[in-house]
Amino acid sequence: MTLSRETTMSRAISFGFLVQIILIMNSFIMLYPVVVMVFSAFKTTAQIFDHPFAVPDFTQVQNFSRVLGETSMPTYFMNSILVTGTSIVLILVLGTMAGYAIARYESRTNTFILLFFLAGLMLPLKLAVIPLFILLRDLHLLDSRWSLIVTYTAIGLPSAVFIMAGFLRSLPTELEDAARMDGASEPRIMWSVMLPLALPPMAIAAIQNAVPIWNDFFFPLVFIQTDSYKTLPQGLTTFMGEYTTDWGMLFAGLTIAAAPITLLYIALSRQFIQGMTAGAVK
Amino acid sequence: MATVSIRDIRKSFGPVSIIKGVDVDIADGEFVILVGPSGCGKSTLLRMIAGLEDVTSGEIRIGDRLINDVPPKDRDIAMVFQSYALYPHMTVAENMGFSLRLKGTSKAEQATRVGAAAASLGLTPLLDRYPRQLSGGQRQRVAMGRAIVRDPQVFLFDEPLSNLDAKLRVAMRAEIKELHHRLKTTTVYVTHDQIEAMTMADKIVVMHDGIVEQIGAPLDLYDSPANRFVAGFIGSPAMNFVEGTMTEEGLSLPSGTILPLHQRPPAAVGSALTYGIRPEHLQLAPVGTPGAIPAVVTVVEPSGLDTTLIVKAEGGPMTVVLRERVSLRPGDAIALRPVANQSHLFDAAGLRIASL
Numbered sequence: 256m257t258l259s260r261e262t263t264m265s266r267a268i269s270f271g272f273l274v275q276i277i278l279i280m281n282s283f284i285m286l287y288p289v290v291v292m293v294f295s296a297f298k299t300t301a302q303i304f305d306h307p308f309a310v311p312d313f314t315q316v317q318n319f320s321r322v323l324g325e326t327s328m329p330t331y332f333m334n335s336i337l338v339t340g341t342s343i344v345l346i347l348v349l350g351t352m353a354g355y356a357i358a359r360y361e362s363r364t365n366t367f368i369l370l371f372f373l374a375g376l377m378l379p380l381k382l383a384v385i386p387l388f389i390l391l392r393d394l395h396l397l398d399s400r401w402s403l404i405v406t407y408t409a410i411g412l413p414s415a416v417f418i419m420a421g422f423l424r425s426l427p428t429e430l431e432d433a434a435r436m437d438g439a440s441e442p443r444i445m446w447s448v449m450l451p452l453a454l455p456p457m458a459i460a461a462i463q464n465a466v467p468i469w470n471d472f473f474f475p476l477v478f479i480q481t482d483s484y485k486t487l488p489q490g491l492t493t494f495m496g497e498y499t500t501d502w503g504m505l506f507a508g509l510t511i512a513a514a515p516i517t518l519l520y521i522a523l524s525r526q527f528i529q530g531m532t533a534g535a536v537k
Numbered sequence: 538m539a540t541v542s543i544r545d546i547r548k549s550f551g552p553v554s555i556i557k558g559v560d561v562d563i564a565d566g567e568f569v570i571l572v573g574p575s576g577c578g579k580s581t582l583l584r585m586i587a588g589l590e591d592v593t594s595g596e597i598r599i600g601d602r603l604i605n606d607v608p609p610k611d612r613d614i615a616m617v618f619q620s621y622a623l624y625p626h627m628t629v630a631e632n633m634g635f636s637l638r639l640k641g642t643s644k645a646e647q648a649t650r651v652g653a654a655a656a657s658l659g660l661t662p663l664l665d666r667y668p669r670q671l672s673g674g675q676r677q678r679v680a681m682g683r684a685i686v687r688d689p690q691v692f693l694f695d696e697p698l699s700n701l702d703a704k705l706r707v708a709m710r711a712e713i714k715e716l717h718h719r720l721k722t723t724t725v726y727v728t729h730d731q732i733e734a735m736t737m738a739d740k741i742v743v744m745h746d747g748i749v750e751q752i753g754a755p756l757d758l759y760d761s762p763a764n765r766f767v768a769g770f771i772g773s774p775a776m777n778f779v780e781g782t783m784t785e786e787g788l789s790l791p792s793g794t795i796l797p798l799h800q801r802p803p804a805a806v807g808s809a810l811t812y813g814i815r816p817e818h819l820q821l822a823p824v825g826t827p828g829a830i831p832a833v834v835t836v837v838e839p840s841g842l843d844t845t846l847i848v849k850a851e852g853g854p855m856t857v858v859l860r861e862r863v864s865l866r867p868g869d870a871i872a873l874r875p876v877a878n879q880s881h882l883f884d885a886a887g888l889r890i891a892s893l
Binding site: 427429430432433434435436437438439443447448451452 | 584587588589609610614615616618619620622623624625626635636639640683687
């Protein structure tokens with residue numbers, strides 16, 4: 256009896272130990288390229304090739320100052336912020352409102368509208384890049400930030416509506432009734448009662464859309480020609496010369512490019528994890 | 538405070554008719570309980586009074602005001618929900634003060650009124666907590682506090698105690714009754730639990746299948762049920778029913794036992810009647826006593842206060858509640874003698890035609 260309990264316990268410990276090892280290895284694999292990127296940002300190209308894994312002298316910030324001072328990097332950065340930010344705001348506002356309507360109001364068209372949005376999840380918009388290009392050309396949006404914003408919003412909305420509708424549907428209707436009895440108007444119910452509860456799924460929708468939008472290379476490449484409208488991923492390619500590349504500068508640029516989205520993820524990760532596990536334990 | 542008057546209310550969801558013409562008058566300050574089995578329409582009726590469901594036809598008045606088309610917030614009513622419906626992201630104080638905040642009441646007055654309501658419910662130490670940090674009974678009290686703070690004309694309760702454990706339910710029952718006694722606000726309370734209805738109400742409205750079966754004071758319903766449904770629904774354990782035929786000597790049960798009737802009911806000889814008697818109105822008698830119903834004990838349930846017997850009689854299973862302790866065992870043969878003047882006769886349509 257005692258023996259078997261000990262065996263079970265030691266088995267449990269060894270299993271937990273194994274899980275820890277796997278997780279640590281996984282973190283190492285995930286963080287290793289990031290660390291190399293940050294290290295390389297503080298080295299000259301020669302140093303990178305001589306001692307690729309050496310810890311650099313962190314006072315050597317000339318790569319950063321050159322990237323920020325001599326290139327269009329600040330412009331690319333602002334463009335990325337503008338495009339990603341506006342797209343996410345639009346996705347969240349429209350997605351939450353649509354999800355709220357689909358989840359909370361009874362209507363015959365609800366299922367149809369939800370299916371319509373779901374259809375957007377099924378097909379990759381990259382396949383439709385030629386009609387999209389023609390459409391944006393006819394709308395005179397080509398070669399502007401708006402071309403990216405409207406495209407990203409359209410791509411992001413289905414998943415946002417899906418996530419928000421699913422979550423809002425799970426909130427008890429009695430909450431809404433209680434607020435209605437308390438004298439809240441419909442917008443007020445959404446704003447004061449439902450939205451505060453819907454922060455976790457909104458964080459999911461935000462991160463899940465922000466990362467691919469921030470990193471997207473494809474649509475800027477197709478839609479944007481003017482240098483001053485380029486976003487980071489597209490802009491960074493100009494650092495790669497045909498014959499020579501300043502790897503130090505490129506890594507500095509990459510570090511700057513990766514920073515905001517990493518910070519956003521860290522800031523929202525608590526909500527993100529909460530949202531992913533919401534409903535798992537009730 | 539106000540009267541509530543409900544006139545010929547009907548409600549249909551598409552072709553399905555849920556409430557089929559209900560009239561109820563609720564006096565100022567009265568505690569009225571709508572009771573009935575699941576799906577009888579009691580919650581729908583309450584939600585119509587609250588304004589959360591549209592009225593298909595009929596009139597609802599609070600005081601003299603017709604409120605059919607008045608939005609919930611302008612009806613001057615407050616409601617306590619079954620799930621309490623507390624806002625999870627607000628503290629107890631914010632939950633209770635939400636309606637005042639929406640009305641634009643000043644911060645100082647909000648604090649005063651929330652403080653007063655919290656004090657009366659013993660919630661003062663919990664004002665800064667969130668609902669998830671409260672026990673079931675405390676949440677229930679916060680939900681009541683949220684209603685009290687508004688000082689409404691009418692309180693509505695929608696099965697407020699069904700999420701609580703048995704012991705807490707009894708305590709909250711007394712608390713709600715005491716609260717009503719103190720505030721004297723007109724109250725409409727929905728429950729499926731007839732004990733709650735019996736113990737708390739000034740007046741009970743028994744509903745079944747979208748109609749009102751009977752309205753009356755708790756003990757009136759108990760002693761003089763209008764029909765077989767009310768007789769069977771009110772009272773726990775439920776009334777026993779035995780089918781029989783009217784004869785010259787009394788009521789003849791299928792096996793030939795004749796139950797003597799103390800007076801002649803208004804029913805023709807040969808008509809089929811249902812004989813109803815409450816479990817506490819059956820007494821043990823020696824086996825073979827004329828006019829007693831022979832039965833075999835199947836279950837003995839001593840509760841300390843009384844003893845409940847479930848027996849197999851000729852008309853089917855019957856329940857007997859005895860105040861005295863008995864040494865019976867399953868399988869024992871007994872005879873049950875009805876107490877005089879405590880039985881009811883129902884006709885084929887289920888209406889009570891006589892009590893004797």
